[in-house]
Amino acid sequence: MTTSMATGTHLFWFSGTGNSLAAARALAAALGETRLLPVTAARRRPPAPAAVVGVVFPVYALGLPQAVERFLETMPLAPDAYLFTVATAARTPGAVHRIADDILRRRGASLAAGWTLRMPGNFAPVNRSFAWGGDSALLERAAARIAGIAAAVRAGQRGLREDSMAPLAWLGQRMRHETQRQLAHTARHFTASRHCTACGLCATVCPVGNITMEEDAPRWGDRCEACSACLQWCPVDAIRMRGLGANRRRYHHPAIRAQDIAEQAGDAGEATPPTAP
Numbered sequence: 001m002t003t004s005m006a007t008g009t010h011l012f013w014f015s016g017t018g019n020s021l022a023a024a025r026a027l028a029a030a031l032g033e034t035r036l037l038p039v040t041a042a043r044r045r046p047p048a049p050a051a052v053v054g055v056v057f058p059v060y061a062l063g064l065p066q067a068v069e070r071f072l073e074t075m076p077l078a079p080d081a082y083l084f085t086v087a088t089a090a091r092t093p094g095a096v097h098r099i100a101d102d103i104l105r106r107r108g109a110s111l112a113a114g115w116t117l118r119m120p121g122n123f124a125p126v127n128r129s130f131a132w133g134g135d136s137a138l139l140e141r142a143a144a145r146i147a148g149i150a151a152a153v154r155a156g157q158r159g160l161r162e163d164s165m166a167p168l169a170w171l172g173q174r175m176r177h178e179t180q181r182q183l184a185h186t187a188r189h190f191t192a193s194r195h196c197t198a199c200g201l202c203a204t205v206c207p208v209g210n211i212t213m214e215e216d217a218p219r220w221g222d223r224c225e226a227c228s229a230c231l232q233w234c235p236v237d238a239i240r241m242r243g244l245g246a247n248r249r250r251y252h253h254p255a256i257r258a259q260d261i262a263e264q265a266g267d268a269g270e271a272t273p274p275t276a277p
């Protein structure tokens with residue numbers, strides 16, 4: 001049997017509107033002695049492998065964000081590390097934990113456990129969570145699960161995968177590459193209205209450096225992760241998405257600030273190669 005010299009706990013996070021970051025912070029606090037690292041920054045500068053490794057991320061189209069998949073494909077792995085995932089989702093996680101496990105198995109590892117936390121939806125065309133009036137109850141329920149997840153991680157729980165039931169999980173796996181290809185073009189649907197003040201916040205919060213400020217307006221590139229951070233954090237709601245009513249209220253997690261999300265971009269933005277049209 002291979003013996004690992006790896007020690008410590010690493011919790012990696014990816015987040016557009018703060019749900020996953022809030023969950024990661026709460027979990028790190030409950031676990032204690034845990035290093036919190038943005039997925040995007042860890043892809044640029046991978047840390048040494050740890051003995052316990054968790055990845056916290058939002059569900060996109062019944063699957064994982066592309067940046068998180070790429071990270072799972074390349075992150076440093078100790079031979080006998082305990083690996084787990086925590087997905088945040090509006091309602092349907094699809095096959096996120098199964099997909100994560102498949103990726104890890106191709107690397108000779110496996111996912112010990114995968115939890116899903118239901119949190120407010122941030123996919124503007126579909127989710128109207130902020131209008132339900134049920135946000136705080138939803139956030140409280142998600143927060144209440146953290147202590148149990150931390151206890152299960154400490155106990156080394158194995159075999160749990162909080163994916164959707166069979167048809168949706170199957171769909172998530174089947175559609176995975178096509179939906180990621182479509183989502184990579186999300187930024188083509190964004191425009192900045194005349195209300196834009198050229199503050200540059202959208203460029204700052206983009207986790208993959210896909211926005212540049214040109215002639216006092218944002219310009220979107222072609223490596224979008226569809227995280228909706230730019231749309232949701234704009235302080236004057238100036239970003240419009242094709243097909244989305246101009247008056248749709250924006251959402252972000254109440255305990256997270258734009259600067260926290262901006263940590264993901266760091267100094268260079270992420271080198272996710274653009275997806276072919």
Ligand SMILES: Cc1cc2nc3c(=O)[nH]c(=O)nc-3n(C[C@H](O)[C@H](O)[C@H](O)COP(=O)(O)O)c2cc1C
Nearest residue numbers: 016017018019020058059061062090091092121122
């Ligand atoms: C492009 C996109 C696709 C999404 N697809 C799903 C989905 O298939 N199922 C689901 O339950 N939530 C879906 N959501 C909602 C997010 O997973 C959920 O709001 C998550 O908690 C957001 O996390 P964040 O605040 O850390 O970015 C989607 C959100 C976006 C932006």
Ligand code: SF4
Nearest residue numbers: 196197199200202234
């Ligand atoms: S965050 Fe909004 S106001 Fe600021 S530059 Fe971007 S679109 Fe303009």
Ligand code: SF4
Nearest residue numbers: 206224225227228230
């Ligand atoms: S362009 Fe907007 S939606 Fe796309 S990755 Fe950047 S912040 Fe997220």
